[in-house]
Amino acid sequence: MLLDPTLVFRAFSSELVLLFTTLLVLAGDLVFRPRGQRYCTVVTLGGLFLASLSAVVFRVPEDISLMPAGLTLDSFALAVKLLGFSLIAVIALLAEADNCCQSPSTALYCALLLVAALVISILGAASDLVLILLALDFLGVIAYIMTGYERLSPNASEAALKYFLYGSTLSALMLFGFSWLYGASATTDLVGLGAFLDRGATSSALSLRAAELDYVVLPALIMVGAGFAMKLAAAPFHQWAPDTYQGAPTCSTAFIAVVPKLGGLIALIRLTLVALPAGSSEHGGDWQALLVALAVVTMIVGSLAALWQKDVKRLLAYSGVVQVGYMLIGVATQSATGAAALLFYLFIYALASVGIFAAIIAVTGKTTPVSTDISAFSGLHQRAPWLAFGTLVGLFALIGMPLTGGFIGKFWLFVAALEKGFPWLTGIAMLSSIISIAYYWKIIRVMYFLPALTDDSLRVPIWLSVALSLCVVLVILFGLFPSGVPELFRMAIVDFRF
Amino acid sequence: MVPLAWYLLVAAALFAIGLYGILARRNLVMILMSLELLLNAVNINLIAFSRYLEEGQTIGRIFALFVYVIAAAETALGLAIMIAVWRTHQTVAVDEIDALKD
Numbered sequence: 001m002l003l004d005p006t007l008v009f010r011a012f013s014s015e016l017v018l019l020f021t022t023l024l025v026l027a028g029d030l031v032f033r034p035r036g037q038r039y040c041t042v043v044t045l046g047g048l049f050l051a052s053l054s055a056v057v058f059r060v061p062e063d064i065s066l067m068p069a070g071l072t073l074d075s076f077a078l079a080v081k082l083l084g085f086s087l088i089a090v091i092a093l094l095a096e097a098d099n100c101c102q103s104p105s106t107a108l109y110c111a112l113l114l115v116a117a118l119v120i121s122i123l124g125a126a127s128d129l130v131l132i133l134l135a136l137d138f139l140g141v142i143a144y145i146m147t148g149y150e151r152l153s154p155n156a157s158e159a160a161l162k163y164f165l166y167g168s169t170l171s172a173l174m175l176f177g178f179s180w181l182y183g184a185s186a187t188t189d190l191v192g193l194g195a196f197l198d199r200g201a202t203s204s205a206l207s208l209r210a211a212e213l214d215y216v217v218l219p220a221l222i223m224v225g226a227g228f229a230m231k232l233a234a235a236p237f238h239q240w241a242p243d244t245y246q247g248a249p250t251c252s253t254a255f256i257a258v259v260p261k262l263g264g265l266i267a268l269i270r271l272t273l274v275a276l277p278a279g280s281s282e283h284g285g286d287w288q289a290l291l292v293a294l295a296v297v298t299m300i301v302g303s304l305a306a307l308w309q310k311d312v313k314r315l316l317a318y319s320g321v322v323q324v325g326y327m328l329i330g331v332a333t334q335s336a337t338g339a340a341a342l343l344f345y346l347f348i349y350a351l352a353s354v355g356i357f358a359a360i361i362a363v364t365g366k367t368t369p370v371s372t373d374i375s376a377f378s379g380l381h382q383r384a385p386w387l388a389f390g391t392l393v394g395l396f397a398l399i400g401m402p403l404t405g406g407f408i409g410k411f412w413l414f415v416a417a418l419e420k421g422f423p424w425l426t427g428i429a430m431l432s433s434i435i436s437i438a439y440y441w442k443i444i445r446v447m448y449f450l451p452a453l454t455d456d457s458l459r460v461p462i463w464l465s466v467a468l469s470l471c472v473v474l475v476i477l478f479g480l481f482p483s484g485v486p487e488l489f490r491m492a493i494v495d496f497r498f
Numbered sequence: 499m500v501p502l503a504w505y506l507l508v509a510a511a512l513f514a515i516g517l518y519g520i521l522a523r524r525n526l527v528m529i530l531m532s533l534e535l536l537l538n539a540v541n542i543n544l545i546a547f548s549r550y551l552e553e554g555q556t557i558g559r560i561f562a563l564f565v566y567v568i569a570a571a572e573t574a575l576g577l578a579i580m581i582a583v584w585r586t587h588q589t590v591a592v593d594e595i596d597a598l599k600d
Contacts, residue, residue, distance in 0.1 A: 130561050137568050141575055148579055154586040158595050160579050165529065165592075168572045169520055172536035175565065176513055179540050183506075183547035188557055206502070243598040308600070 011073055013058040014051040014081060015118055021047025022114040029107030040110040041096040041463070048089045048117060055081045055121070070128030070189065072270075079343065079489070080124030080266050087258055087350050088117045090467050094251040094358055097464035109149065116142045116259055123263050127274060129178045129188040132267045133171075136231060139263045140167045146252040147244055159247025163256075166230060166240040174227020180220035184213065194275040197283045217283055221276075225290045231264035232324045233317070234294050235301035242309075245317035246372065250364070253313060254357035257320050258350040261327075265346060268331050269339045278334035278420075291332035296428055299325030303432040306439045312360055313372045315439060316353065319398060322436060323349050326410065326429055329417050338416035340489040345409030348475060352397035352406065355471030359391040362460045362468075374442055379452025384460060388447045390468040395440045397475045400433050405478030505546035513539035526583070526590040530576045537569040 009016070025043050032039045060073045071077075092113050095106075116139060123135040144167065148160030182188050184206055185196035197217070206216065226237060233241040245253050276287040302321030309315040327349070330342025363380065364372050380388040397406035410433065414426045512535055519532030541562045548558025584590055 130557075130564055134564055134568065137572070141571055144575055144579065148582055151582050152586065155598060157579065157582040157586045158598055161526075161583050161592075161595060162598070164572075164576060164579050165520070168533055168576070169517075169536070171568075172516075172533065172540065175537065175540045175568075176543070179543035179547065179561075182544065182558060182561065183551075186551045186555060188561060242600070247598050314600070 007060065010058040011060045011071070014055040014085075014121055017051040017054050018047060018114050018118040018121070021050070022111045022118075025107050025110050025114065038096075040106045041092055044092045044110040044114060045089055047114060048085045048092070051117065051121075052082055052085045055085075070131040071122070071125040072127040073125050076266075076270070077121075077125035080262075081121045083343065083347055083350075084120035084124070084259070084262055085117055087262065087347075087354065088113050088120070090351070090354050090470060091251065091255050091258065093463045093467035093470075094254050094354065094361060097251075097358070097361060097461040097467070109146070112142050112146060113255070116255070120259065120263055120266075124266050126267065127190045127270060129182065129190070129193070132271070133175060133178060136174075136227075136263060136267060137171050139260055140171060140231070143167075143252075143256050143260050146255055147248040149252055150249050153247075153249075155247035156249060157247075159244045162247075163240050163244040166237070170227050170230035170237060173223050177220040177223030177227065180216060181224070184216050184220070190271060190274040194277065197275065197281045214282075218286055221283065221287055221290060224271075225287075225294060228264055228268050229294055229298075232261050232268075232328075233321055234298040234324050234328060235321060236297060238298070238302070238321045241321060242305075242314040242317040245313045245320075246311060250313070250357055250361045250372075253316075254354050257316065257353045257357065261320070261324060262346060262350065265327060265331070265342065269342065272331050272334055273336070273339060276334075284334065288332055288334055291328055292422070292425060295325050295328035295332055295425065298322070298328060299428055299432040303435045307435070309439065310374055311372050312374050312377065312443065315374070315443070316356065319436065319439065320353065322432055323398065325432065326413055329422070329425055329429060330413050332425070333416045333420040333422070335416060335420060337419065337490070338413070341409065341412035341416045344478075344489045345406075345413055348397055348405035348409045348478060351471040351475050352394040352404075355390055355394040355468050355475070358464050358468040358471070359387050359394075362387055362458060362464050374446050375453070377443060377446045378450045380447040380458075382452050383454075383456075384458040386465070387458065387460060387468065390472045391447060392444060393472045393475055395444060397479075399436055399440055403476070403479045405475045405482075407479060408482040502546060502550045505542060509539045509542040509546070512536075512542065524591045524593050526576075526580050526592060529592065530573060530580070533576065534569060534573065537565055537572075541565050 021043060025040050028039055028043060055078055059078065092110065095109055095113065119135050119139045119142070122131065123139070126132045126135055144160055144164045147163050148157050150156040181193060185193050187193055187196065230237040244256060248256060272287065276284045278284050278288055299322055302318050302325060306315055306318035306322065309318060327342050327346055330338040330345065360372060362384070363376050393404065397404040400406045400410040414429060417426045516532045516535030516539060519535065520529050523529050523532065544558045544562040544565065548555045551558070580590055583595060587595055589595070
């Protein structure tokens, strides 16, 4: 089937802009190399801005779909694009400050960020198993490269190795699950898959009775769930996270903490709401049980492990595990409200963590730090008050303190869970929020109540301050004026095409 | 015609062997080869299914082509990471690469 070329150009305008920017960065680096990194960052930021702009301006009419291409261009896809582009722009600021991890090629790092933005924007619209899998794996590959970006650092290569082995094994497992889903339903399209699972029949290849179908679909769903759990660093597949966070260059850590989680969660939302909605079939119920179990295990394991950490990056890795547990509640509700709450909370989580990672870069230096022990933050309040305050706001948002966006996000998530009748799940989430105060307090105490190890004041690079300030302001703004924001995110989900 | 179940059994066995290899081998090269086995098992599944489904079912074969792309990309990256690990650790035995831990 042929598509109208103008329509295709409109639909892929932001992707084309990103692709063009990537080429511009790489080619420009060859030309302007002596003048250094500023060029790459400026072009990257400009490209991301233009891409967001063209995503908003060239909206595809709602009644036209690109189903043959496996893409559903609804407002959810648009919201994901805007979220992803803005987060990657902030990470690009971090990369500039980080001097791109002391590597000869800054351009390559910026190009990777741009390609990651491209993958996210495809992933937001992907409604086909083939496309979801390709995009997720591609995002994984980008993350592995970024982890091992400092080739000469033993820690970075070890971190990349662990991430790679975990990631590729679990994505092969997910692929195996997909192949069984395909065999059972004769389609890879999410809508078709949902309709098939609804009918409870089977495809012509596997002549199974309805009762036997469970033996095929349930293991496949478990494999798919395991793959997603790895992408999100949800327990029990989170073991790579602390090592990778610690070993990777810090701006790559910020990337790993945010972008693969964003990618995995948006794919998970679409898969859940389109193919496996609650109540439509018993498989939807199984999937919900799986997600709830994953959320509970993730919250408990993450909370308990985070309590014993002495390294900031490892601590944030486990705290990221717990945060994913909260977000999985949003998916497990299998409702548009839950998905909207998740998207909002994800945004706040991402801003807060990127802010904290910016502070870590400022404190422990540009390259893969030898040590990111919490004691490095001692007396940060005296050395760099704004940095300490920014970290404090980020931690408060992660805890879910009122007056930060974290509170609104958590509140909304919990309301969505209560609406769908998960009081005990909300209880566990509350409990792990309370426990989280204990481990975040370790950083706050060191920053504000311990004397500094050295007297010299900290020089914070300007890009880093900009990134941190942006995160802090947004987190507080969303917390102070919450009324409009949930509506905005709800709108993103409303015209979700089922 | 060979029944579909045979293909599926071969694929499952291959997948199990690959998983065993990843878990039990300590040499990175062997682990990468086991990863290939996993993806090849998936491909057998996909192609067998697309053959035995209704006439004209091509999506499975196209899916398998994309899986090859993924396999190639991941292997290339895996080898690159292996070289980086070799340069920094002078070993590719995974149980000796354990500097990062709690």
